[in-house]
Amino acid sequence: MWPENRNLESGRRNRAPIFFLLALLSFCGPSFGAETRDKATVDDILLSITDAKGMAQTPFELRGDVASVLIFVMHDCPISNAYARELERLRQDYGPKKIRFQLVFVDPDLKPAALEKHNSEYGLTNYTAILDSTHVLVKATGATITPEAVVVGTNGKILYRGRIDNLYSAWGKSRGHATEKDLRQALEAILNGKAVPNPRTKVIGCYISSS
């Protein structure tokens, strides 16, 4: 198991081999045709980033939680926004069960004040919000689209990546209510110590600019 309170210094040292490997990867050359940037684990478990309130966060470090959920969102993506209530319900339902939730805003042009206004309008002020302007978390997780959920378990393992549920069947086509709640299903499995039944699902939404 990972220790609860490591300092960030050890986390930084940890990144060196990853950077080396990423540098190697860049020699592989572009290969068109891949549809995802899926990863089995996050790049750096101790990666630290400052949240919208100026607090240092290590979103991949579990610190006693069962799993950490990052929801990648865009403030002006209508599909992201349609999930606001469900995101708050998820946090309320699973927060007490030691599942940590973070909202990651990926628009590089979004200003902190606009983020705050957005979250207060959409009732998301209880979330830990991170403004990932330089796509540190996007790259670390391989997120490509919003609203994409990435569930990180022990050892930085990505236990689930994909849609929150099947509310949308295509752009502009909402069912009104979801009939397959993939993220909830994944969290239930994780809490019960079982394998996630569908660990990767396709997200309908707005692509992240670097994807």
Added chain:
Amino acid sequence: MKNYFKSLGIGFLAGLMILSLAHGQSPTEAPAKTRPKAPQAKLKYIPKPKGTLTFTEHIAPIIFNNCASCHRPGEAAPFPLLNYADVKKRARLIAEVTGEKFMPPWHADAGYCEFLDERRITDDQAGMLQQWYAEGAVEGNPAKLPALPKFPEGWQLGKPDFVVKMSEVYTVPVEGQDIYRYFAIPLNLTEDKWVKAIEFRPSARSAVHHCLFFLDTTGKAVKMDEADPEPGYNGGGGGGRGFQMSGGIGGWAVGGNPRALPEGLAWRVPKGADLVLQTHFHPSGKAEKEQSVIGFYFADGPPKQTFADIQLPPIFGAISGIDIPAGEKHYVVKDSFVLPIDVEAFAVNGHAHHLAKTVDMIATLPDGQQKTLMKISDWDFAWQEQYTYKHPIPLPKGTRIDSELVYDNSADNPKNPTVPPVRVRWGRMSSDEMGCGILHVVAATEKEMPQLQASIKQHMADAFIDRAMAESKKDSGRGGFLSGIIKRFDKDGDGKLSEEERAQAREAILQFRGLGEE
């Protein structure tokens, strides 16, 4: 220190794993810098020489002329597309949504009729958007950037002659099912007016899906609005508007541009009439505040011509016995009407909810020639639009107009709002169904218009009678009013109506007030 080595080791292993996967051992893994292939739509596109496409020279003209009118602050689209940064940031999304023809939103199939205000880009333009994205979304020489079109600020049709506003702000719930709500607005006009255009400006741009405009001269709608503690009211019995409408005067749907009626046509707004908005909301995720403003543009005087709507089947399919079994993949609703006079069609639209797949209207001329008046092969509930013909279509007397709607109530239909599917019948909620095609016409010779109007009414009365016959045969117990008609007019009691009996039944139905409304 021990922990440090441990984390180093895990990090190294994870890195190795990524490296090995990047070498093609798993189809789901790819290096971070890979650009996913643009969508595989069936575009007729011959790629341009590699690396020659730039934003300023090739992409900006496409975006500025086809997207920016809605994708700018204050308009309905969720984000602006007004410069390189806006477009580059969304290059992949734009390449895909245009490749799949989700954007620009336009659902009438190409290749049949030409319409005004068509929002459509060519395969070549969609192909360029894909290629530009795949090649890295390059900006190019800023000197080549075209100017943005001049978009009118505020009222799109210019300053209205008369403006009204919802008296109170309605707060749209943050989520849940669609909402239909009525808002009654007294116009206080002291004389009859002729209206050639109406511009509707919602404040809750991301939640208002469409709005229909009705007139009420009975004062009932205002009373119902006042009686409801919240702004507006939910509708009378069964969600209906709860008053005898004295006229419908058009509507507005997301993406639609306000447009005046064709030259010489106008709606009559009687003095003392109240405007009633029927607004359809999609909750957007936040508590949107809606207070629509409506601008009227008056004609100088009574119009020289009148117009009629040929709705097939009538009353949005309310008397067509729409009853779609759960799981049914191909349920057809159709209707036909033969023109009693020469007409010119100037606009067309369809109406259905989520289960409809296709909505078609076809004219068969007396010489056998067929003309497609509207073909929608991927019906989308979200884009209820009236299509105005670029050139009005002349249709001679004796032309048969056929409408056909096909519904898919199976679980395979991703637009099916109910999983597992349930039996769906006609109804006002979007989880019920409706269905019709509507052709908007003027008479070639104005004085013949009464003949057309009489035929339209007769067609509707016949639809009622046919429905009543069908229901009475089924003995379904549903047909109180309907089977009553048959019992009353089938004097010889043979279960059929003779021509004479049918004529009497028609007469009685047409005198039944309230007929002909949604």
